Every structure is written in C-alpha cells, then in structure tokens.
Amino acid sequence: MTFFDILGGALLVLGLGFFVAGTVGMLRFPDAFCRLHALTKADNLGLALTALGTAVLAGTWSAAVKLALIWGLVALASATSGHLIAGHALRATDRRDRP
C-alpha cells in the first residue's frame, strides 16, 4: 500500500458518496427539477472524484489526460441534457397548470 493507493482509494470512496447521494435524491425528491439537481451532483462531483481517483491509481499522465477528457465530455453532456430536460419539464408544467 503506497501513499498513492490510499489517496486513489479515498478519492473513489468520496466520489461514491456523491453517487449514492445523487441516487437517493433521484429516488426520493418529488419532481423533475429537484431530481435533476440531485443528479448533477453525482454527474459532476461524483464522476470528477472517481476519475481523479482512477487517474491517481493508474499513475500515468496519458491515462490522466484521457480520464479528464472523459469527465469534461460527460459534464458537458449532462449539463446540456439537464438543461433540455428541465426546459421540457417546465413546458409540461406550464401546460398542465393552464386551464
């Protein structure tokens, strides 16, 4: 067990916490907006910590750059799809509330 093994493992566990919180939020929160709020935490912070932990465990710069690229793309995609879903939900609520 080197220092990097412990650091990588700790980052992974920390990231896992965000995923668990995001999942619980998606299951428990009442509407689409609250659920999206919970999910973005998992997507951004959870994945960032997981990628960081994996990069530390992999121990090479080329792996780290690829993981950073993956995180960036997922963060971009999740922010965009979150925005699109929220917009759709907003329009759906407007339609429902109108008599």
Place this chain on the structure above:
Amino acid sequence: MNAAWLAFDALLLAGILGVAWAAMAPGDAFRAIVMFMVMGLLVALAWVRLRAPDVALAEAAVGSGVTGALFLRTWHALPREAGRASEATAARPAAPRRLRLAAFGLAATLTGLLVAALASLDGTAPGLGDAVAARLAQSGVSNPVTAVLLNFRAYDTLLEVVVLLAAVVVVWSLDARPAPRPVPARGPIFLGFARLALPVTVLAAGYLLWLGAFAPGGAFQAGALLAAVGIVLLLGGLYRPGSGDRRRARLAFGLGLAGFAGAGALTLGLEGAMLRYPPAAAKTWILAIEAVLTLSIAATLAGLFLGERSAPARTGGERP
C-alpha cells in the same frame, strides 16, 4: 479480491435481468425504451468483465446508443394512444390466454435448450484463439479482433455491411406518412454543447478507427460515433437535408459495400483470392477498407434515424 469480483458480477447479472424484466413489463413504451438503453450499458459492462472490450464498445455505441435513438425516434412517431399514455396501454385488452401460454412455452423451451447447451460445454474447448494468435503476425494488424473481422473472416464482415445496407434500403422505401418532427432543441446551451462536443466526437471517431489496428476499436465503433454526430445535428435542426442530399446519402449508403466489394475484386485479381491482401501492405488495405466503411456506416445509421421519406414523393420524379 476474487470474492469482491464475484459479488460485482452477481450484482451486474441481477441488474441486467432486472432491467430486462422492466423493459419487457407492460406499461409505458417510453419507460421500456429507457430500460432497454440502460440494459445495453449494463451488458457493455458485462462484456468488459468478459474481457471483450471490442464488443463492449460496439454494444455501448450501437446496441445502446444508436438503437436507443432509433427507438426514441419511433416512439415519437407513434400515435399518442399507441405508445404514450400509460392508461391507454393498460386499457388495451391483453392477448388471448392461449397465445400467451404458447409464447411462454416457446420461450421456456428455448431457454431450457440454451441452458442445456451451456451445461454440455466442458470449458476446455480451445476455440479458434490459438489459430488466430499463430497467424496474427501475417494479418497486418496486431489487434486480433480486427485481424479476424477484416482479414481472416473479412467475408463475414462484408455480408454484415450488406445487412446494414438492406436495412436502410427497407426503411427508406417505406412510404409512411411523415411523422411529426421533434421540436428542434436549439438554444444557446445546446448550440454551445454542439460546438464543443461535435468536433471532439469526430476526432474521437478518427482515433477509434486508427486504434482498431492495435487496440479495441474499429469501423463499427467509429461509425456509430460519427452517426451520433449526425443524429445530434438532425435533432437540433442544425442540418436539414435538402432534396439533393438524399441522393448523396444513398451514394454514401452504398459506398461501404462498393468499396469492400471493390477491394475484394481487386485482391481477387492481385492475389488470386477474394480479400487476401498483399502481405506487405495488409495494414494499408485494412485501414483503407475500414475508413470507407466508417463513413458508410455513419451515413447508414444516421439515415436509419432520419427514417421515412422526409418529403412526400413528388409525382413523376425518382422512378427506378
């Protein structure tokens, strides 16, 4: 460590079965489609665990991604009462009991036969792995999967390309009434995403194509990524096919088969056997064929997504 992997595999298997069950359960079609896509991702993970990253990439990109997009596209074209409102689906009368029993019997028999076949395998059969490894050096590439797909069994891949072409020909021949177009998802955030992500995706597709020679990757995975770019462009209304584009698209659909078959004919003349490449230049042949295939597969998958005639057939035009 072994126990941890065993627990992970058991969870994964249970997850796949659970999601598959949820996808088949009666109810909302949209829910079923989402469950199907989740199942594809879990199956991709299972392929990773079986140490088949090539299949995992293809499953995630084609099986889950592009197929999911095709399903969602179809769902959008469904009449409201057929696939959308769950109340309407619930109110639909169930199939007759005899039919359901027969379907159950058939499925149970097939499952039983599969389990019996699986149990009869002793797990020691060598398969063709050794034969491939022995001749890998002659194939021109160092990734055994690409060596099999594009060299040793290139004929099979050629026929797969025929299947794809047949699929898009059938879909484009269906004269369905035009479906309501999805609302273009335009807006500053979507456009910003498209500007950043699409060029990177094109780059990633090129990388996967090049990588296929020595690591997991190849024409189908790269083509699926490029098709995703096309699908995002179509969805966002960033690209609207004009009348001349359909003709160009048909050319692109046929390009893969034409290029592959052309290479077959050329090698028949040069080396005396179809798709036996000149040994010194095998890698160039494989990469050239894969590059053409990537473009054609991308066009075909995006064409499948675009689907039925987008404009009503004009009278007098386009007779075969």
